[in-house]
Amino acid sequence: MFNLPKYGDGVCLARLAGLLDAIGVDRARLQRVSVVVTGSNGKGSTAAMCAQIGRAYGLRTGLFTSPHLVRFHERIQVDGDEISDEAFDRLQRRIEVAIVEVSQRLGEKFGAFEALFALACLHFQENGCDFTVFEAGIGGRYDPVRLVGAQQTCVTSIDYEHVELLGNTLELIASDKSDACATGGTIVYGENCRGLRPHLIQYNRGRGCTALFVRDDIHIDNEVAVAAGQRFDFRFAGHAFRRLELSLPGAFQVNNSAIAITLFLLWRQREHPGKALEQMEAAIRAGLREIRWPGRLEVIDRDPLTVIDVGHTPDGIRQSLASLTAIHGAEDWILVTGASRDKKADEIVGALAPSFDTIICTTAHHKGADAQDIAAAAKRANPAANIYVAATIEDAVRASQELAKAKRRRIYVAGGLFLAIEYATAATGGHAKDLKFF
Numbered sequence: 001m002f003n004l005p006k007y008g009d010g011v012c013l014a015r016l017a018g019l020l021d022a023i024g025v026d027r028a029r030l031q032r033v034s035v036v037v038t039g040s041n042g043k044g045s046t047a048a049m050c051a052q053i054g055r056a057y058g059l060r061t062g063l064f065t066s067p068h069l070v071r072f073h074e075r076i077q078v079d080g081d082e083i084s085d086e087a088f089d090r091l092q093r094r095i096e097v098a099i100v101e102v103s104q105r106l107g108e109k110f111g112a113f114e115a116l117f118a119l120a121c122l123h124f125q126e127n128g129c130d131f132t133v134f135e136a137g138i139g140g141r142y143d144p145v146r147l148v149g150a151q152q153t154c155v156t157s158i159d160y161e162h163v164e165l166l167g168n169t170l171e172l173i174a175s176d177k178s179d180a181c182a183t184g185g186t187i188v189y190g191e192n193c194r195g196l197r198p199h200l201i202q203y204n205r206g207r208g209c210t211a212l213f214v215r216d217d218i219h220i221d222n223e224v225a226v227a228a229g230q231r232f233d234f235r236f237a238g239h240a241f242r243r244l245e246l247s248l249p250g251a252f253q254v255n256n257s258a259i260a261i262t263l264f265l266l267w268r269q270r271e272h273p274g275k276a277l278e279q280m281e282a283a284i285r286a287g288l289r290e291i292r293w294p295g296r297l298e299v300i301d302r303d304p305l306t307v308i309d310v311g312h313t314p315d316g317i318r319q320s321l322a323s324l325t326a327i328h329g330a331e332d333w334i335l336v337t338g339a340s341r342d343k344k345a346d347e348i349v350g351a352l353a354p355s356f357d358t359i360i361c362t363t364a365h366h367k368g369a370d371a372q373d374i375a376a377a378a379k380r381a382n383p384a385a386n387i388y389v390a391a392t393i394e395d396a397v398r399a400s401q402e403l404a405k406a407k408r409r410r411i412y413v414a415g416g417l418f419l420a421i422e423y424a425t426a427a428t429g430g431h432a433k434d435l436k437f438f
Contacts (some may be wrong), residue, residue: 008114030124034082049261055080055287158193178200225326252323335359421435
C-alpha cells in the first residue's frame with residue numbers, strides 16, 4: 001500500500017482535487033457515471049447491490065468499498081473482478097509521483113485513503129466504466145467521495161459512530177453524511193432516518209437537494225423470509241416491482257436493497273431516460289437475486305452451525321440479532337463477542353449479551369478491546385450468563401467449537417468487523433494475526 005498515514009493534513013478536498021487533475025481524471029465524466037453511498041450501517045451491501053444491478057443492466061460497472069474483509073484489492077472492482085496486482089502497482093507508482101508534486105506545491109501531506117480513492121477513480125476511467133458506485137469512508141462532508149460530485153447519493157442508516165469527527169448527535173451525523181450529495185441532487189435515506197425527516201428536509205433545502213425516505217416515499221410491502229433469502233414488493237415514482245427476490249439474509253437488507261434500487265432508478269432516469277422499463281425491471285431482479293456480500297449473517301460452517309456478522313454499531317447489531325433469531329431461531333446459541341477499542345464496548349456488548357446464556361469474550365488482533373473488559377461488560381448486561389474469557393481469537397475459536405460440540409450448540413460471532421473476520425479466518429485454517437486492515 002501507499003507509504004502514507006491513513007489520514008493526511010486537515011481537510012483533504014482541495015489537495016485531492018489537485019491530485020485528480022494531476023493524474024488526468026475526467027471529473028465531469030466521473031460525476032455523470034457515479035452514485036455515492038454513505039451511512040452508519042449497510043453501506044457495503046447497498047453499494048454492492050447497486051453495482052450488481054448496474055452490471056445486470058449491461059453497464060461496465062466499477063465498485064469502490066471499504067474496508068476490505070480479507071484481501072485489500074476487494075476495495076476496487078470492475079464488473080465483480082478485483083483490481084489486479086499489476087494494475088494496482090502500475091497506478092500506485094503513477095499516483096505516488098503526482099502526490100509528491102501536489103504536496104510540494106500545496107505544502108500539505110496526503111493520507112493513504114485519499115490516494116486509494118484517486119487510484120480507484122483512475123482505474124475505473126481506464127476501464128471505461130459506464131457506471132460507478134463509491135462507498136464513503138467516514139461521513140460525507142469531508143470524505144474523498146464528496147469530490148465525485150454525485151447527484152444521486154444515499155444515507156443507508158444513522159447511528160452514533162466517529163462522533164469525534166461527525167458530531168455527537170444523530171442530526172449532526174446525518175447532516176455530515178448528507179453533504180456527499182452535490183447541489184441540486186437527490187438523497188435517499190434509509191428507514192431508521194425517518195425520525196430525522198423534518199431536520200433533514202430543512203437542512204438540504206438550502207442546497208436544493210431532494211430528500212426521499214424508505215417507507216415514506218419509497219414503499220416496501222409483503223416482506224417474506226424464504227429459504228434462499230427474502231422476498232418483497234417495491235414501489236417508487238410510478239415503478240412497481242412485485243415479489244422481488246433478494247439472496248442476502250437479514251430484514252435490514254430489504255431497506256438496503258430498496259435504497260440500491262432507488263439510486264439506480266434515479267441515475268438511470270437522468271443518464272438513460274429512453275431505455276425500456278422491461279430491461280430495468282429485469283436488471284433489478286437479476287441484480288438482487290445474484291448479489292453476494294460476505295460478513296453479514298454469513299454462515300461459515302454447518303457443523304456446528306456458525307454465523308458471523310460484521311455489524312459494529314449498537315443499532316446495526318440489534319438489527320442483525322433480530323434477523324439471526326428470525327432466520328435460525330433464538331435457542332441453543334453460544335455468543336462469541338468483542339469490540340474494537342475505539343467503539344462503545346458497553347453498548348455493543350449490552351445489545352448482545354442479554355440474549356445468550358453462554359458467552360465467550362475475546363480480543364481481536366486488530367484494535368481489539370481487552371477481553372476482560374468485554375467480559376465485565378457482558379456480566380453487567382447479563383449477570384446470569386456463563387461467561388468465558390479467551391485471550392485471542394484462536395482461543396475463542398477452539399473454546400466455542402468445543403463447547404458447541406459438547407453441548408450441541410450453535411455459534412454466533414458478533415460485536416465488530418475485525419472480530420468477525422478474524423474468527424472466520426482462524427476457523428477456516430488461516431492466520432488471523434496476518435490479516436492486514438486499513
